[in-house]
Amino acid sequence: MANHHTALTPSGPRLPAFAQRLVRWQRAHGRHDLPWQVSDPYRVWLSEIMLQQTQVATVVPYFERFVAAFPTVADLAAASLDQVLAHWAGLGYYSRARNLHKAAQMVMACFAGQFPDSAAVLAELPGIGRSTAAAIAGFCFAERTPILDGNVKRVLARWAGVEGFPGEKAVEKQLWVWAEALLPESAADMPAYTQGLMDLGASLCSRSKPACAACPLRDDCRAHIEGRQAELPTRKPKRVVPERATCMLLIRHGDRILLEKRPPTGIWGGMWGLPEVADSAAALAWCESQGLRVKLGAAGPALLHVFTHFRLTIVPQAIEVLGEAGRVAEGAYQWYRLHDALEAAIPVPVRKLLLQQGSGLD
Structure with a gap:
């Protein structure tokens, strides 16, 4: 050395x-x-x-x-x-x-x-x-x-x-x-x-x-x-990357899907995403809070999305709205046809989920 x-x-x-x-x-x-x-x-x-x-x-x-x-x-x-x-x-x-x-x-x-x-x-x-x-x-x-x-x-x-x-x-x-x-x-x-x-x-x-x-x-x-090319510059000290999990709701009403406008700051700030809850068990409660009568489908395979500072595991939950769409399309929420949703400002993992789940929406 x-x-x-x-x-x-x-x-x-x-x-x-x-x-x-x-x-x-x-x-x-x-x-x-x-x-x-x-x-x-x-x-x-x-x-x-x-x-x-x-x-x-x-x-x-x-x-x-x-x-x-x-x-x-x-x-x-x-x-x-x-x-x-x-x-x-x-x-x-x-x-x-x-x-x-x-x-x-x-x-x-x-x-x-x-x-x-x-x-x-x-x-x-x-x-x-x-x-x-x-x-x-x-x-x-x-x-x-x-x-x-x-x-x-x-x-x-x-x-x-x-x-x-x-x-x-x-x-x-x-x-x-x-x-x-x-x-x-x-x-x-x-x-x-x-x-x-x-x-x-x-x-x-x-x-x-x-x-x-x-x-x-x-x-x-x-x-x-x-002969120190491999040592310089000194590498970043290793640290444990935190793991997080969320459940994204793929809520369908006929040929449309519900998107949510995210807050202006934070991850994916100002973009359109899917409504999120802690887990599939909380999905029904969320739908009830929005006045939606629904049928829960199967939860899809988990999707891992890696950020710089943490890893996010996303479980997609398919949901079909029965009858009226309730009062949900107010404020931060909007119903989109699949083509229009894919043209909107959506994050990469949301795009992946829409493409995977979208056969019944186009």
Whole structure:
């Protein structure tokens, strides 16, 4: 095992060379054909929000459909939240879509439809943190300001030999200091430099089996020199993922199914879902409370849905309404034909359940 030295301090003659090598590499070997590699801050912003927690290959088709539906920030601001969520459905982390909609409305109301050209002001918009603001400012306005997303944390932690899990505040603070110190001297290099950091982290400097032989930074990368690529950055401490369970009610009335508008915040906030109770035994009581006379069908096979912070086991309970639909289609509830339900802003597991159970609804 190589000796573990303390991390270098962000100063010295190597620093300008870091940016120069990265910019040269990006221009020769980086990605140049992504649909959001344009000077339009609306598209750059949209891509940055979509790319949080989500891989490029997943994002591209969503991005293209989203831009086709909402070509400008004005179109997005004028759309309903339901329309926005319907185009986001399947990407997960739905607070991103709610913040996207709010931010678009703020750009229209407070900035006359023009995105602010500084990272400091951009970071005041909902859902835009320091790194996302810097990416928009660096790509579109050539502002010399650092980014620090997950891929960039890995590149800098390895190159500078920064110990500790990057999700911890003290470690992240240290990485921000490096990110600031390594910026190119010329603002004109900012778009290529910013893209280069992202590209390097997404390709050569991958989490497992990094391709160090092709890396432009290998000659003075601490992880490479000390053979510690597998150790840096320090992995997140293991923790037990909580398990939760719920029963989702597939309530049919003729050729329609009942959907419930979820509260505006929390998991799947603002989306349409199925009514939920603790278990199948509570299903009848819920129907009675809504004035529905029903016949319970069989509970379907359980569906496991994994979130970042917990695992959810969903038991679908089929229910047929006999006679009148009662007073249920008021307020948060609405009857949908299957086709319309599948077009609505529904979470992935609800879509799966509707498709599994939907043969009698179309």
